[in-house]
Amino acid sequence: MEGNGNDAGKQKEEIFSKSVRAGKRTYFFDVKATRGNDYYLTITESKKRFGDDGKFFYEKHKVFLYKEDFDKFAEGLNEAVGFIKANSPEMPVQENTSNNNSNNSSDVKFEDLGN
Numbered sequence: 001m002e003g004n005g006n007d008a009g010k011q012k013e014e015i016f017s018k019s020v021r022a023g024k025r026t027y028f029f030d031v032k033a034t035r036g037n038d039y040y041l042t043i044t045e046s047k048k049r050f051g052d053d054g055k056f057f058y059e060k061h062k063v064f065l066y067k068e069d070f071d072k073f074a075e076g077l078n079e080a081v082g083f084i085k086a087n088s089p090e091m092p093v094q095e096n097t098s099n100n101n102s103n104n105s106s107d108v109k110f111e112d113l114g115n
Contacts, residue, residue, distance in 0.1 A: 015039060024048065041065040 016031040
């Protein structure tokens with residue numbers, strides 16, 4: 001149970017984290033470990049929103065991806081992205097308007113996750 005004041009309550013250890021800025025969204029790729037030391041990936045989409053009161057908050061959506069599903073997930077993702085690239089009108093070119101944080105985005109290769 002959480003909130004007992006000691007480290008035994010921590011169920012998940014974060015092993016690796018990568019953030020990717022993409023327009024108005026930020027994606028977080030976090031590798032974590034279960035109590036049994038099995039690795040899994042959480043993919044979080046975070047988008048800044050404004051409430052009715054004018055204050056901002058972050059809307060988040062998470063996907064949990066377990067290592068036994070990496071290959072099928074990567075296959076499906078690559079197929080869907082390939083379809084979009086081949087069949088949609090010209091994809092917009094994103095310009096990097098931030099010169100001081102050019103390392104905030106990168107290409108993620110899901111086929112590397114299964115290793």
